[in-house]
Amino acid sequence: MSVEEVVTTGREVPVFLQAGDETIFGVLTEPAGSPRGTAVIVVPATAPSSAGFGRENVYLCRRLARHGYHTFRFDYHGGGDSTGVVERMSLGDLFKGDVDAVVGWFGERGIDDVVLVGSCFGSRTALGYATESPRVRMLALVAPPVRDFAMGQRTETGKAIRIGTREALRKVMRPAFFRNLLDARKRRRYAVMARARLRWVIGQARSGSATGGDHWVSPRFLESVRGVVQRRIPVLFLYGEEDEFWGDFERARAGRLENLLVAGGTRVEVRALPGTIHDYRDQTTQRAVQDLIAAWILRNDASRAPQRGIAG
């Protein structure tokens, strides 16, 4: 089988699998080339279906299948074609159980070697899961947020930690602020910002200078990075230069994160592409991200010869 084969749905199998009380839906793409015995699992952001925002998951899965990988894209419980209801999505409550179900599903079929590719919420989920599973061999993380927030509160919580105290005070003294308080939606946004700012102030007071001013960075994120570095897992951190999360990542490097990245040595790669890649808002960026991820996985796997297929 040539690696140039165009992989289509002819090599794909829809799958339902159990994750706790819920059934999650995914699509398996079988390898076109000699099987490597490795599964690449796309851990989704918050896209509406397993295909992704602009089919980026489909393209990546089919592309890597051409190189001998079993690939899998899926919907979290409560999303897409899966069952269940998720009342609140937060980076403080990652869906590691869903990833574990997929990894376990491959394990039952003889594939214990796993590469996780995550985006945004999915990148944090993949990172958190990788510290707990011996099966994860590589991690590609697209736009991982370094701070914790609930879905729908990214902008407000980001503003709250970046704004200076003087500027914040100036804003709340304006008549527009009081007018906006009459609008329920804006009132809710202010409340989110106020809580985030308060947490920031308390964190700053508690931490002093011990954390290099990175008290706003998620402790869970730092712990997970520490975990994968200690386990010597190759990690790709990939951002867009104009992503809000890239700015956060760069600021976080002024603190403890930098030491962790340095400790990872050549196994940790940090890349920033031009423009924004979070939310995949244009196709050119989508393709650039896929190119980079595919090349990174293949490069890290170059020393590993194709191994085996899936066991019965």
Next chain:
Amino acid sequence: MSSRITLRESVGLMDGTTVRDRSAASTHAAMPATRRDDGGSVEEVSFIGPSGAGMFAFLHLPEDRPILGGLLVCSPMDAETLRHYRKEVLLGRALAPRGVAVLRFHYRGAGNSDCEAEDVTYDSMREDALTAAAWLAERIGTSDLAFLGTRWGALTAAAAASERPGAPIVLWEPTLDTATYFRESLRWRRIRDLHRGTETSTEAMLETMRTAGQIDVLGHPLGHALYQSSAGRTLRDELGDDPRPALLVQIGLGGELRTDYAKLCAAWRDAGFDVESVRIADEVAWRVQVDTWRPEDLRPETGELLETTSEWLLRRLAGGRSAA
């Protein structure tokens, strides 16, 4: 023969879910992944159509009760699917236990299906809907089908429904003509460009589309082939004049039925259609992220949309039989 088997040959997942075997080189046979729901339905997922041009098909089937009829769901396209997808999933899960087999599919060139977006034309989307409708009718053994289309999907649903005289049709916030839809698309592209500090004229975008085959609109390709082949299409023409039951659902914050929708309903009534129009007060951002995230499953507006649609469809498909 090695002892290795591929997943294609494997079976037996947990709790009633299965993946059945399917050979790699064949056309897409109906060998789906299945899930049994405690609520009284079975879900089957497969790829239908010829190999290399397969369509993702998700079928919600009633279990242990007679099938009143089938519903083909024609989705929106491009960025408009993003905020909408789960509504269709929930509709399938609401209707199947009540006796309606619901088929959702991804157009070729979109979602989990085969082909590239650049190759999509108006006719290919219409063919996809017709293929799916024929597959559904054969699968459930009845030609009693209804159609549902949202936004651009309303055009596709109408084109497919026109082949089945009298078939009920539901239109969620339908696109009334292709020109308006494309105008909105190009406007979104201009907004994005302005946000990035560049300004692009409509003429320049159309020229790029012609020469490059497509332009990017919020991360989704708008192909020249689709643009050209869709010119001049209207919802009214696509559905034709054969009278049928129709439900038009306006989704938005307006207090009254919009003028263009009211005119269309009036024209259909004049042509002998049995038309109902409903307003669902909901703020839907079709192409962009909303400020406040709430799970679709728990939004009262979505519940009202699904219940209104389900009740209407059950009345039409039951044909006097019990639809309880």
